[in-house]
Amino acid sequence: MIETFFKAGTLNSPAAFLASLLIGIAFGVALEKAGFGSSRRLAGIFYFRDMTVLKVMFTAVVFAMLGICYARAFGWVTLDNVYFLHTVYGAQIVGGLIFGAGFVMSGWCPGTGAVGLASGKIDALVFLLGAVGGSMLYNELHPILAPVFDGDRGVVFAYETFGVSEARFAFSFTVIAVLCFWGSEYLEKKRQGRGNLWGTPFLAVFSAVLIVAASGLFALEGYEERPAPRSAMPVKETMSLQAVQAVPDHMGPRDLADRMLSGAPFLKLVDIRTPEEFEQFHIRSAVNLQVEDLAQVLLPHKNKGLVMLYSNGTDRGAQARDDLFRQGFKNVSFLTGGLEGFLNVCLKPVSLRTAPVTPDAAAKINAWRAFFLVS
Amino acid sequence: MEENATPQAKTSKALLNPYVAGLLLGATLLAAYLILGTGLGASGAIARLGAHLELQLAPARTLAGDYFGRWGDQPLKYYLVFMVAGVFLGGLVSAFLGRRFAVKIERGAKCARQKRLLLALSGGIMAGFAARLANGCTSGQALSGSALLLTGSLIFLICMFGGGYLTAWFVRGQWDD
Numbered sequence: 405m406i407e408t409f410f411k412a413g414t415l416n417s418p419a420a421f422l423a424s425l426l427i428g429i430a431f432g433v434a435l436e437k438a439g440f441g442s443s444r445r446l447a448g449i450f451y452f453r454d455m456t457v458l459k460v461m462f463t464a465v466v467f468a469m470l471g472i473c474y475a476r477a478f479g480w481v482t483l484d485n486v487y488f489l490h491t492v493y494g495a496q497i498v499g500g501l502i503f504g505a506g507f508v509m510s511g512w513c514p515g516t517g518a519v520g521l522a523s524g525k526i527d528a529l530v531f532l533l534g535a536v537g538g539s540m541l542y543n544e545l546h547p548i549l550a551p552v553f554d555g556d557r558g559v560v561f562a563y564e565t566f567g568v569s570e571a572r573f574a575f576s577f578t579v580i581a582v583l584c585f586w587g588s589e590y591l592e593k594k595r596q597g598r599g600n601l602w603g604t605p606f607l608a609v610f611s612a613v614l615i616v617a618a619s620g621l622f623a624l625e626g627y628e629e630r631p632a633p634r635s636a637m638p639v640k641e642t643m644s645l646q647a648v649q650a651v652p653d654h655m656g657p658r659d660l661a662d663r664m665l666s667g668a669p670f671l672k673l674v675d676i677r678t679p680e681e682f683e684q685f686h687i688r689s690a691v692n693l694q695v696e697d698l699a700q701v702l703l704p705h706k707n708k709g710l711v712m713l714y715s716n717g718t719d720r721g722a723q724a725r726d727d728l729f730r731q732g733f734k735n736v737s738f739l740t741g742g743l744e745g746f747l748n749v750c751l752k753p754v755s756l757r758t759a760p761v762t763p764d765a766a767a768k769i770n771a772w773r774a775f776f777l778v779s
Numbered sequence: 780m781e782e783n784a785t786p787q788a789k790t791s792k793a794l795l796n797p798y799v800a801g802l803l804l805g806a807t808l809l810a811a812y813l814i815l816g817t818g819l820g821a822s823g824a825i826a827r828l829g830a831h832l833e834l835q836l837a838p839a840r841t842l843a844g845d846y847f848g849r850w851g852d853q854p855l856k857y858y859l860v861f862m863v864a865g866v867f868l869g870g871l872v873s874a875f876l877g878r879r880f881a882v883k884i885e886r887g888a889k890c891a892r893q894k895r896l897l898l899a900l901s902g903g904i905m906a907g908f909a910a911r912l913a914n915g916c917t918s919g920q921a922l923s924g925s926a927l928l929l930t931g932s933l934i935f936l937i938c939m940f941g942g943g944y945l946t947a948w949f950v951r952g953q954w955d956d
Contacts, residue, residue: 409816427865431804432865433872434804434807435869438794438795438797450946462801468926500934501909501939502909503906503910503939506908511953522869523870534904539825
């Protein structure tokens, strides 16, 4: 079984930086060899002239999707090893539309822009400078735009949204991709008649392999659903079961601080103290909720991602967590030691500590302080 | 077709079959998920470069900020920064080996340089801004998030193409030959 850098909380360690660099090199080679060092080619899809972007992207998405499904089914990797982006409808709709407009205007996107720059394209350099500027612009406007993220739905899978099984959705997605491939080849043949793959044995075999691989998901899924004692089929547990089991019922201050420092993936932090106490100080990114409102307000987060409760000490958080658990929330955890423990363990300056602190621990404390005590 | 095309560009080697290139990209994405536990990403690194620049100019203000501030005083010590450095290196090696490296402004023969660069700049600003709003770009959302079948990422993918097709007609002149 694999433990990812993300799971281990070491995404920002030198080993992960090296792995990222190597994966980045493969990423860059794949993009360049696809011809994405050219803005003309990238923009081609928007004029139905050159459909390479669609072919490459959909092939990659389908391949990785199938690979992850099988890796999970064979028990190589579990859900808690993977970082899932949240769904925020407003942000992704508006962001997607603006991004697409920027894409067709410039002929670049951030990843291909880096490859374009490496290919000597001056327009790619100008694009990247613009994108740095656009990020800075967002930073300035973030306080105004932040309310968009109140609509954060947590981790939402499209098959849940459509109310179908994962296998069925993944299979349909694969079929749509294959149809798009054939449509693209046909379009290119009609538009330019240049060497294309319409009707070739290659495309037929390629399409068949993808569809057969996607059909295999039904077999895996059927097996999963068969009622059997878990010990008899350890590798066939469903994804959601493993995810739920992976949620600890409590978490220590160091663990929480490290998780948040590494980007706070799918973590919803809830402060259950009084609004006055919350105003005075709270852990970064926390929202203030009263115990009686928890079940209702947290409904969108039910069994999605990790909800973390804290109070001043351990007890109220633990109690609120148990109440939610009884109401079917299997993804709630509480902070042991509460906020007081968190302040003592993580944020107390090294100079004020009575126990000796190793240089490593001191560096960690300073990193936490820098992260949690700004602003 | 393209002005300034160097002799190398004319003799450039053939590109990969797009489906093979897609498999290569998909295998890279799968490796990222199995090794790092995250997908691929690019815009995050660009934003971190922005945060780094702002830190040089106004450290206190940047650290106090709600967005760049959360990345601390060393925003470049981040895995995606290394990933994009890799993308550049991989692209550079591949472009040289494929004899596709050529310093030029890519545009239609009838399009003025300034117009093309202005469009590249404004498109860059929009893409950089939108990638922060949507928490990802073509790599992080459209590619990586879609492979996990995340609703928000698939919506981003659809809206990205929607926004592109809606705008395409207005900027088509830059590719006129």
